[in-house]
Amino acid sequence: METFSVSSFLFFVFLAALLGFRSTQCTTVTYDKKAILINGQRRILISGSIHYPRSTPEMWDDLMQKAKDGGLDVVDTYVFWNVHEPSPGNYDFEGRYDLVRFIKTAQRVGLYVHLRIGPYVCAEWNFGGFPVWLKYVPGISFRTDNGPFKMAMQGFTQKIVQMMKSEKLFASQGGPIILSQINSCNGFYCDYFSPNKPYKPTLWTEAWSGWFTEFGGPVYGRPVQDLAFAVARFVQKGGSLFNYYMYHGGTNFGRTAGGPFITTSYDYDAPLDEYGMLRQPKYGHLKNLHRAIKLCEHALVSSDPTVTSLGAYEQAHVFSSGPGRCAAFLANYHTNSAATVVFNNMRYALPAWSISILPDCKRVVFNTAQVGVHIAQTQxxxxxxxxxxxxxNEDTYSLGGSSRMTVAGLLEQINVTRDTSDYLWYMTSVGISSSEAFLRGGQKPTLSVRSAGHAVHVFINGQFSGSAYGSREHPAFTYTGPINLRAGMNKIALLSIAVGLPNVGLHFEKWQTGILGPISISGLNGGKKDLTWQKWSYQVGLKGEAxxxxxxxxxxxxxxxxxxxxxxxxxxxxxxxxxxxxxxxxxxxxxxxxxxxxxxxxxxxxxxxxxxxxxxxxxxxxxxxxxxxxxxxxxxxSVTGLCGEAVEYHAKNDSYIIESNEELDSLHLQCNPGQVISAIKFASFGTPSGTCGSYQKGTCHAPDSHAIIEKKCIGLKSCSVSTTRDNFGVDPCPNELKQLLVEVDCGITDINGHGS
Incomplete structure (x- = not known):
């Protein structure tokens, strides 16, 4: 993920021109100002990022199928240079790095591919996807008009392109890759983005579905209502491709996390969670959004919208696909207040910060704020x-040996380790006179260590003495603490730790890691003793690693x-x-x-x-x-339970024709494969309140709510319940807008299909 809101460039690589030939089963990919054209047809393309090294090959089929079932047309992935070329000219495309297998898996389930070769990827990935050896190419300057950088970049890029060509994976060869090297807008909202040329379509390459997690920081999430609103607003303003970053975040296996201090989990609050399970209601609500957008596709790509004000914060965007045929997006931009608008002589209720989609300019099939999909409870x-x-136990008393080297002064960590290990020992000795006052009951001396990052553990004569660490925003830090010294020679061993190399920033190839000093001991008879420039021994890694x-x-x-x-x-x-x-x-x-x-x-x-x-x-x-x-x-x-919420879409009003939609007025519950709904823990139609796991009945409650849900759902893998008042026997409060809240348990089925 690029950590900027909008990139001002759009770099199109047309694959037919790149390859220079076409096969008999080729797919033609072109574009105009409205959309990307596939075989001459304008398309609204829905895409999601899934990074192949962040899952296992055994997961790919399931991930791709769920993406397809969720309404995606395209899977988007970066290509990670550092895992494929760990040393110059030596390549690895096995296991999780099997890019060809990943792309063929997407093709097998019917998905197109957007291949973002980079070679810089950011992505909270170690060193932004660059191999560390690139840092040591003479005269190199990353991501600039620099000869050594462009030469190295060209070699890797050509390697990937040739591999794709040899496997016939480009669209012009009958493969699934329809786009390559495209970057446009990256952010939480991109409705004000426009292409750098008037003849290019409006694409959103990274719609952030959540955010990454750093050690010591909070776990972020993004409400699906806000994400759906951002996407719908982008589409209503003429956007024709949007890509969720991430659709499945996955895991930073091994030492691949960047940062520093990016966690092993790259869940990203994505529609498919770190483990590949459906994150509900995010997955289901976006699936319904995609279905609604596809119902409008012909109108969306046929014309520019006609924009009409419906109020101070309300607008209608209308797309015409011919005489008497249109699609409409009705938006309420107020962040707190709902609104009722009149459009085509019909009244529509718009929740705050929401967009309703009408494929025929009459009937609402989706509203971004109205979530009728269940919430999955996982345990x-x-x-x-x-x-x-x-x-x-690592032996901290006899560090060193044949693997160590000794020089005067302090060395930058990555220059020594070349990122073969996160650990580097800095070791030296200090002589202490028996006349030192602290040896006779005085205050202990204080060790001060300045590090460029990211963490350090201090050992004095083999004994652990203390630790310190920086942060992602401020990786440099100073360790200060008392130390136990004895008369004679004392061994000081500092274990410096790199917690992921930087993945973003101006010339991050020049950023430093490790203990660069100064290092000093204060509280001695002679005052402060500077250790920075005395002889230091270095040992890469831990004994257990070796x-x-x-x-x-x-x-x-x-x-x-x-x-x-x-x-x-x-x-x-x-x-x-x-x-x-x-x-x-x-x-x-x-x-x-x-x-x-x-x-x-x-x-x-x-x-x-x-x-x-x-x-x-x-x-x-x-x-x-x-x-x-x-x-x-x-x-x-495992998913152990579900919560569902559905709202009566409109209260009764005889003054206008009231639009209604069974899909919007229904609650949908579905347990995972191998499970059935085994118990109803809560059910109330009326004015219940609370959050999943702590629902409470309100002053208005239909007494048969529990029995009705039990009859419709118990023993089934899935069920749908309409929120129409007739469904619950009596209307408990005729003049109020009501909602249905339900919480159920999901149980494992036995061999006979019975729940437990």
Missing amino acids: MLPTISKLSWETY MNLVSPTEATSVDWIKGSLLQGQRPLTWYKVKSLRKVETAYPKMVTLYTRIKFYSLYEYHVPRSWLKPTNNVLVLFEELGGDASKISLMRR
Whole structure:
């Protein structure tokens, strides 16, 4: 994701011209000022970003099918240079990096592809997708008119284009790739964006569905009502392609997260959550939006809108597709107040900050603020009662060895590690005279360490002394703390930690990481002692990394300590549990590593089901600061209940013809595959209030609400209930606008299809 609101350029690559030939099964892709044309037909294209390295190949079929079922036409992905070319000329397109397989999966389910080769991607991805070796090309300057940069960029881009051509994946070859290298508007709202040329269509390449999470920060979400409003407003102003960033965010596996301090989870509050499950009501509400837009497609691409004021904050955008045929978007821009407008001699109620879509200029089929889709309640359910851990501790007393180097002064971290590890040891020795006053009961000396980022753990004579860290906005920091020194030589070991390399910013290739000083000890008899320019030894990575303890085979090559975890709760400890069986559940197809820790931004880690074997699974964790492994458990994520809300679309008014729509006036509930609605926890038609999980009856309540919902829904995978007052026997309050609130449980079905 680019972290700016609007980019002023639109770079079109026409694939037919790029390839120079056409096959007999080719798709022609052109454009005019209204829209992209596919085989000569103007299209409203609905797109969603799914990044192939952030999920597993085994997830791709399911993700693509859900995207297709959700109303998408196009899947959008960046191409991540650093994973494909980790060193110059050495390429990797296996596993999660199998770009060809990803694109063919999209084609198989009937989706087009927008391939954004970059090679800069931002995307909260490590180093913005650039390989670290690129930083060391002589004379290079990233993202500028720079010869070395353009030469390296050209080599990778041509590699990707040639690969796509050889697999016949471009549209002109009969493949699904219809767009490449397009970037226009990125932001939460883009209705005021216009192309840089009058003959180009209006495209929105990144409609942000949520936001990323950083360690120590809040978990952001975006209400689906606001997202739907932003998209509808973009379309009513002539937009013809919009792309959700993200449609499925996924997971920053391994060391791919950028930042610094971007979390492992890249859920992004997307319609498909980190695990690939439907996020309801966001997924369903957007699906209904897409269906409504497609009903208007012919009118939308046939004419520019005629805009009419319906009030101080209300407008109508009308698109004509021929005599007597039109589609209309009725908008209320007030953020707090609902409005009633008259359009074509009919009265329409418009909630605050909403747009109603009328494919025939008469009948409302969708309103952005009226959500008739259920809210899914998910829980982490235990899979294994207890994990039996073994521990291995990093030796902080005898650091160094053949792998270290010694120089005078402090070195920039990435220059030393070349990003092969997040960890770099800075080690030195300090002699302390026996005459120092602090040795006879005085105040302890203070160590001060200035770091460019991102975190540091301090060890004095092998003992942990303290930690400090920066933040995403301010990665540089200073550690200051008392230290225990003894007479004679003392070993100071500073473990510097990189928490994701920067992915955005002016010339971020020149940004620095690690301990650059000054470093000093104060409180000595002679005052302050500067350690910055004395000899420092360096060791890249941890011993456990060098021994590859995360490998199932290598994890058995060291002596792991069994027994009480209390003995293992110390800094820099590896934990291992083996002989795990595969989680026995047909759905959902994911499990989660769950840590019960308060105040952390991230305590759930996605473990893809495809990573697990039927038996003899080995799990290895590394804990920097001595966390309690007994609080770690393996869980499965499941939908356990649903909440639904639906509102009577209009109160009775005999003065005007009242538009009505069964779809808008209905509540829809649907459990996940393998589940049925097993219990009704709450149901009230009238004036109930509250939020999902804490609904309450109001002063107006239809007494048969619970019985009616129970009759229509119990034992079924899905059900729909109309909010018409006739459906509930009596009208409990004839002069009030009523709503229906329902909360149900979803239970697993047995082999006979019965719920539990």
